[in-house]
Amino acid sequence: MGGWEKWFTDEAARRDAAGLTRRLRPRGPDDDVIDLAGNDYLGLSRHPEVVRAAAEAALTWGAGAGASRLVTGTLALHEALERELAAFLGQPAALVMSTGYHANLAAVTALADRDSLIVSDAHVHASLIDAARLSRAEIVVTPHNDVDAVAAALAMRGGRRALVLVESIYSVLGDAAPLTGLADVCETHDALLIVDEAHGLGVAGPAGEGLVRAVGLAAAPHVVVTATLSKALGAQGGAVLGSPGLVHHLVNRARPFIFDTGLAPAATGGALAGLRLLRSRPELPARVAARVDGLSRLLDVERPAGAVLSVPMDSPQVAMTAQAECLEHGVRVGCFRPPSVPDGISRLRVTTSAGVTDDAWDRAGDVLAKVVEAHR
Numbered sequence: 001m002g003g004w005e006k007w008f009t010d011e012a013a014r015r016d017a018a019g020l021t022r023r024l025r026p027r028g029p030d031d032d033v034i035d036l037a038g039n040d041y042l043g044l045s046r047h048p049e050v051v052r053a054a055a056e057a058a059l060t061w062g063a064g065a066g067a068s069r070l071v072t073g074t075l076a077l078h079e080a081l082e083r084e085l086a087a088f089l090g091q092p093a094a095l096v097m098s099t100g101y102h103a104n105l106a107a108v109t110a111l112a113d114r115d116s117l118i119v120s121d122a123h124v125h126a127s128l129i130d131a132a133r134l135s136r137a138e139i140v141v142t143p144h145n146d147v148d149a150v151a152a153a154l155a156m157r158g159g160r161r162a163l164v165l166v167e168s169i170y171s172v173l174g175d176a177a178p179l180t181g182l183a184d185v186c187e188t189h190d191a192l193l194i195v196d197e198a199h200g201l202g203v204a205g206p207a208g209e210g211l212v213r214a215v216g217l218a219a220a221p222h223v224v225v226t227a228t229l230s231k232a233l234g235a236q237g238g239a240v241l242g243s244p245g246l247v248h249h250l251v252n253r254a255r256p257f258i259f260d261t262g263l264a265p266a267a268t269g270g271a272l273a274g275l276r277l278l279r280s281r282p283e284l285p286a287r288v289a290a291r292v293d294g295l296s297r298l299l300d301v302e303r304p305a306g307a308v309l310s311v312p313m314d315s316p317q318v319a320m321t322a323q324a325e326c327l328e329h330g331v332r333v334g335c336f337r338p339p340s341v342p343d344g345i346s347r348l349r350v351t352t353s354a355g356v357t358d359d360a361w362d363r364a365g366d367v368l369a370k371v372v373e374a375h376r
Contacts, residue, residue, distance in 0.1 A: 117153075144173075206285075
């Protein structure tokens with residue numbers, strides 16, 4: 001066995017022993033399992049209007065954008081999505097990209113360099129962690145949701161440009177960032193606050209407009225928003241939102257945007273249809289909120305600020321066993337295990353969805369309550 005193959009084998013054995021092995025599990029189009037593992041918070045990915053819009057966009061524009069957006073890959077469809085997304089989130093401008101991961105990479109690496117300071121919350125998503133490392137800036141990781149620690153780090157920045165990286169709602173613990181306090185600190189220290197609304201768009205705020213707008217920070221000059229189109233909007237892609245000057249800078253400096261093929265027409269059309277449905281149906285975010293309330297009480301866990309409930313388990317092995325038992329009873333849930341969890345505690349990850357029928361939701365709740373009680 002060659003050196004690399006032996007290393008692969010040894011690494012696989014180590015993961016198996018720790019209960020940390022991950023595997024791909026393909027599903028068919030007619031899966032009859034109740035899906036509470038994905039991120040389709042509003043149930044829009046299979047909505048007839050969203051699917052029809054995606055199909056029509058592919059028929060009109062083709063299977064792909066055909067090139068990077070600075071060549072011929074910018075479509076009128078992209079422009080419409082950017083305009084309507086910015087309006088919904090209360091932002092002056094938006095720039096759409098192929099994934100939410102790319103949106104975070106683009107924003108951070110185009111705004112920071114080796115002469116900058118990045119202050120990052122300890123619980124931010126891997127895409128923001130990778131972006132900070134790629135920027136080559138000095139990185140200070142602060143305790144989770146600790147505004148004073150952020151202020152102390154910024155006070156030491158000297159004359160450098162400074163960015164603060166947070167999520168509006170964190171997907172593991174489900175808690176919200178103290179955005180108002182963070183924004184005040186950033187304004188005092190002339191720093192830029194980058195807020196990832198991946199788990200806020202479509203869920204937070206009276207109409208699902210995200211936490212940044214809900215707390216009155218939309219269009220604040222020192223706040224930049226990133227978002228994904230693959231969760232509440234039921235499609236795929238990402239976006240960075242802020243001032244026209246910011247967007248112009250990203251178009252010219254953000255490598256994940258410049259050198260990537262434009263977002264595929266089907267995803268663009270689907271996301272636009274999903275956004276329009278969200279805008280016209282505020283009862284969808286309200287339904288998610290009501291289900292979050294009920295399920296958190298049923299499972300005796302703290303109510304999250306977003307749509308994802310996490311149920312602590314004693315170990316990765318216990319979490320995987322509980323996940324498998326849920327699936328045996330027709331309910332698919334996710335599983336948080338190291339290194340995906342910032343505090344090292346394995347959890348069941350349960351996504352609240354407005355797209356699940358009432359009967360199926362009640363049945364899923366019964367299954368979850370029994371499995372959690374057996375393994376808690």
